[in-house]
Amino acid sequence: MKIFAAEQIYAADKTTIKKQNITSDVLMERAATRLFEWLHLRLQGNPVKIHLFCGIGNNGGDGLVLARQLKEEGYNIAVYVVRYSEKRSDDFSTNLERLKKREVTPDVLEEGDALPTISKDDIIVDAIFGLGLNRPPDDWVVALFEHLHRSRAFTLSVDIPSGLFTDRVPSDKKAVVKANHTLTFQVPKLVFFLPKTGIFTENWEVLDIGLDQEFLSTAETDYELIGKNEVLAFYEPRKKYSHKGTYGHSLIIGGSYGKIGAVHLAAKACLHTGSGLVTAYVPQCGYTPLQTNLPEAMVITDAAEKHISKIDFDIEPTVIGLGIGMGKDTKTVNALGQFLDVNKTPLVIDADALNILSENEEFLDKLPPRSVLTPHPKELERLIGKWDGDFQKLEMAKSFSQKYDCVLVIKGSNTLTIYDGKGYVNTTGNPGMATGGTGDVLTGMVTGLIAQGYPPLQAAIFGVYMHGEAGDTMVEDTGYQTLTASKLIEGIGEAFLDLFAVDDDVLADEE
Ligand SMILES: NC(=O)C1=CN([C@@H]2O[C@H](COP(=O)(O)OP(=O)(O)OC[C@H]3O[C@@H](n4cnc5c(N)ncnc54)[C@H](O)[C@@H]3O)[C@@H](O)[C@H]2O)[C@@H](O)CC1
Ligand SMILES: Nc1ncnc2c1ncn2[C@@H]1O[C@H](COP(=O)(O)OP(=O)(O)O)[C@@H](O)[C@H]1O
Ligand SMILES: [K+]
Known part of the structure; x- marks a missing residue:
């Protein structure tokens, strides 16, 4: 609308x-x-x-x-x-x-x-x-x-x-x-x-x-409100004669000692959103927990034990989700800079990778076109600078998105996605989602959609909608206080099913 x-x-x-x-x-x-x-x-x-x-x-x-x-x-x-x-x-x-x-x-x-x-x-x-x-x-x-x-x-x-x-x-x-x-x-x-x-x-x-x-x-x-009707237009059905290769290979890069859970959440959300294959790239301390708890995902480890020191892999991912739980160790910052020098794969960038970009502005010029950046308000401020009121924030976000040709997902109660001078206002989600790890889930979901061939802007808008819808579905069972990021992942399936559910009142009208 x-x-x-x-x-x-x-x-x-x-x-x-x-x-x-x-x-x-x-x-x-x-x-x-x-x-x-x-x-x-x-x-x-x-x-x-x-x-x-x-x-x-x-x-x-x-x-x-x-x-x-x-x-x-x-x-x-x-x-x-x-x-x-x-x-x-x-x-x-x-x-x-x-x-x-x-x-x-x-x-x-x-x-x-x-x-x-x-x-x-x-x-x-x-x-x-x-x-x-x-x-x-x-x-x-x-x-x-x-x-x-x-x-x-x-x-x-x-x-x-x-x-x-x-x-x-x-x-x-x-x-x-x-x-x-x-x-x-x-x-x-x-x-x-x-x-x-x-x-x-x-x-x-x-x-x-x-x-x-x-x-x-x-x-x-300049702005559009995003509800079910708008995202249904994006939805790509699964094809009968498809195979896992049809739906892309997502690589989730992140994690550090004490923050491997973030990668687990993103990789799992990515799988639940339909990515054909998912690999996690983590420091060595992430190997055992991921292999034990998320058997569907493959794991590549960095040479370092506790943080990422060099981003080096021998697979050809369709898309990379980057930054969750990654920390800002000097070696990690250098690894990210070197990786961006050579990378051509589409990116979804969140959390510490965003903070590293803010502190190393020259990295921003190295992003592939239409990278998706998913800052919460504090990360956004670090990226685009302080604003005076929501309207100035939106103008600054639009300029930033234009300057670096990136899709900017401003997370919040009504997450707002900015691209090409336009803003897309999400309508799903609830305060139960104000809890650690839900942002990691979103990164995984948007990455998973790009893996399947959704263009970055559509993946961002659709992913944000589905993330909120998953939250709205799960909160009916958990209540606001008990909703967790893991529960949110369980709701992704329901969110897909809900896209095609016929409303009860429509059925009643037909009877
Ligand atoms: N398509 C629509 O949305 C329709 C809107 N209509 C109504 O029309 C409204 C807009 O009407 P108006 O343009 O008359 O605006 P308002 O009803 O908001 O009236 C504002 C009036 O007060 C003056 N004013 C503004 N700020 C002031 C202030 N701080 N102190 C003192 N005076 C101030 C303005 O100069 C103006 O004369 C809409 O909000 C809606 O309620 C309906 O009547 C018809 C259809
Ligand atoms: N009050 C709220 N209403 C709707 N959605 C919310 C609310 N609070 C947070 N969210 C959503 O939860 C997610 C939180 O992300 P983020 O702040 O990055 O958390 P984390 O870094 O812990 O994963 C965002 O997608 C945001 O839109
Ligand atoms: K009024």
């Missing part, structure tokens, strides 16, 4: 209004009707008090239409106009008049006014600011946001939590409404997925308001 920038959404509105020959007022009515239907379905006439806080722009207009529809259905509402500006949008004004005709006169809130009492069992609808926010809200509006937050009432934001910009991180966390849920129009917004802005609405849902499909499908966007 595409993620549109705010100006593209405004353009989609305009096109829709023109092509469907409707007024903006009709579009607002349609949007707010979707909000009403959502609430009505859940509340079924429940007399709970609903406080609707409406700004003076079109977001506020949506709130006023919703108030009118709730009133007509007999809901217990209180409506407030948050008058943060003298200006009013036309559709706001039209709908204020319509509401007044239904004998609902909103309380106008201005600076210095007493704030309404809200009980924690009430519902707040936040329609104060929408996509039009262009500067931080005034102090008294921030005080209102804090008042809403203190009430602990369920807060439903319209389109976007008020105070959240679409293109930058707010400098003051208090200046954003903390939504329990956001109902966003037509398309998800990028800020829902970034670590410093996603925290304002952990739950969100898209409401289809019938914007012009042609516009939506032809517009180019």
Whole structure:
């Protein structure tokens, strides 16, 4: 699913209004009707008090239409106009008049006014600011946001939590409404997925308001949301007359004394993702544990006992996964530099190999084109430097990826893969995966996909999706705290099966 920038959404509105020959007022009515239907379905006439806080722009207009529809259905509402500006949008004004005709006169809130009492069992609808926010809200509006937050009432934001910009991180966390849920129009917004802005609405849902499909499908966007539909397009079925040679040979290079487990996890994940053959290249201390515990993998050992001192092998791997548990011993750093001088095999680079690249920038020029780099945020900072906010981080990551022609997988709650100026936002995964070794599993999975012939970008996007899906499957049995990297590997099979599972509700519809 595409993620549109705010100006593209405004353009989609305009096109829709023109092509469907409707007024903006009709579009607002349609949007707010979707909000009403959502609430009505859940509340079924429940007399709970609903406080609707409406700004003076079109977001506020949506709130006023919703108030009118709730009133007509007999809901217990209180409506407030948050008058943060003298200006009013036309559709706001039209709908204020319509509401007044239904004998609902909103309380106008201005600076210095007493704030309404809200009980924690009430519902707040936040329609104060929408996509039009262009500067931080005034102090008294921030005080209102804090008042809403203190009430602990369920807060439903319209389109976007008020105070959240679409293109930058707010400098003051208090200046954003903390939504329990956001109902966003037509398309998800990028800020829902970034670590410093996603925290304002952990739950969100898209409401289809019938914007012009042609516009939506032809517009180019900088970001895309990756779900099952998107990755299914990449999936390559296993062929009947194939053999292990068909699916490539992965070489996993890494490990040091005390960190052989990382290689074990990556090699095992690689096998579970379908690599035809997997060999691990480890220091000698890794030989026995790997041969004992992972019989499917072959093992080549370095001359040194405890760390990699020279990367030297006589096989011809299809792809190499590099860096997990490898450490940064001087000999290892030299070995990596010498290896990169001669290597032509596609690479997936993680962990200590990334840190070595950060400290030896000249190594970056030696990477084969479209190498996949999988940093967590700290490793990313070492690679690309410090950033000021998520948006600058993304721009810096795009430049880095372009400069070195690499696929950059920025791991996190919503892992973001960057290549060729575009970002792919993953939707699977859960906080149970915030545990040691899960990154090693991802390295193994992406390596295993490249081994089978997936191009690096697709392997990265698909691998990240499947990794998160494996986590989501396993967490149902383990709970968040007990999910481990080994368990995650057990979930990879389920993640593949789930790609082709028919949803229960689809089956129910057919019955
Ligand atoms: N396609 C869609 O997504 C649709 C969107 N609609 C609604 O329209 C909204 C956008 O409406 P608007 O463009 O009117 O934007 P807002 O409703 O966010 O209004 C912002 C208004 O406040 C002013 N302003 C911005 N920041 C301010 C600040 N800090 N202090 C004081 N004033 C400030 C702006 O100049 C503007 O007049 C969307 O978020 C959505 O709720 C719907 O009405 C119809 C369809
Ligand atoms: N809160 C979370 N939600 C979803 N995925 C997460 C979360 N925390 C971590 N992950 C995923 O777990 C993995 C952790 O990788 P990493 O930090 O490299 O761990 P390690 O080095 O211990 O293997 C990444 O793929 C990341 O996206
Ligand atoms: K809002």
